[in-house]
Amino acid sequence: MDSTKRICLWSGPRNISTALMYAFAQRADTKVFDEPLYAYYLKHHPEAHKYHPGVDDILNTMEIDGNKVVQEMLSNNRKPVLFFKHMTHHLLDLDRKFMEKTISIILTRNPVDMLPSFDKVIQNPTIDDVGYALHIELLRYFEKHNIPFTVLDSKRVLEDPKKVLSKLCDFANIQFEENMLSWQPQQRVEDGIWAKYWYHNVHQSSGFQQYKAKDEPFPEHLNMLLEQCQPYYNELIKYAL
Template sequence: MYAFAQRPDTHVVDEPFYGFYLANSPAKEYHPGTDEILSTMELDGERVVAAMLENSEKPVLFFKNMCHHMLDLDRSFMREGLNVILTREPKEMLSSFKEVINKPVMQDVGYQSQQDLLDYFLRENIPFVVVDSKDILLDPAGYLERFCQYVGIPFDTCMLSWESGPRKEDGCWAPYWYANVHKSTGFAPYKPKEITFPVSLEPLLGACQPIYERLMAYKL
């Protein structure tokens, strides 16, 4: 999201379905900042979809979504754009997620939702591509140039760096989730996380890993 926010031709929106998700799921009981999210965001999922489709602020629109935030919404609107499933190796992702949500479940981390979305795209013949975040970190310039070529927009080197600190596009949940990106000024080189993986998360890891491996068959 921060890379695309640097482009003068691009308008980015941060997780427009978050309010809808919290209003209609048990996650509102334990996600930080729930009250502010529910009081400031559109909670009707269909209205969120309509606002996305009607948006024409810039030639390129970038909507950062969590696929599990869409719950049971009709997803046919996704035919109107190119869909990118951004994923991450589960062991690293789960260990990071636990720093904010202590006892995550599959609905929180989204891998099953990503697989459901993959199946939907394949069944309905909707364009999509899978991106592994590690691949971006290994070669930011090369990967983003290839990605821009794939989606049909010119690559701009401005995507490789940004000023540290919050951005106006950040959702109100940024103080809880974006500490590291607010410290950054670009893509940090990839380094494996040096962690002792929590035993409590091993069953969830076991469920997520085969989904991640399936997604990798469709990555750019």
């Protein structure tokens, strides 16, 4: 029997997903993977390739067949623990049945904090770009099919990373390690080719940064999107560690 633990983090954008990937990368028993379904998403989404930075590089260097990506995830046993950082919207219409064989984590963030950050890279995002509705759809899928899952809230992680990561490791049935709380401020070889557009802050970090509320006024042009996202976030937070 394959004893490899395959952890799938299903995140929205402009979250702390890369920091969590870096945390797991500190473990000697773990190999991390950065958004392996990104090229599949860009190839098959009707519009995303028009506004995501670095599209050509991503499509030319990554597997665009989502089913092949999933099979590679399930057959890979390079380390006892594999950590796959995913964006929920990258799933598109892939068959979710593979999730029965993975450890499922949903990562969310208050849209009041997230939307202005995302808008600085991709302007005028839609509800499909930011993942909140898709997270609830995924959560309902887990519940319907009796697939264990947990939810992380970025703010709670940043406020007490040791406490929340300890709970997360308990959920994954692995030992928490103190070295998950810090890393060298640099790029990692596992970083996606898109890191130069998105990862500046985490490359400067040496651990989870202290949570700070936004001190800039919330952009008016995002108010309608915030109204769409907030009810989904309010539901997700009920499940958070």
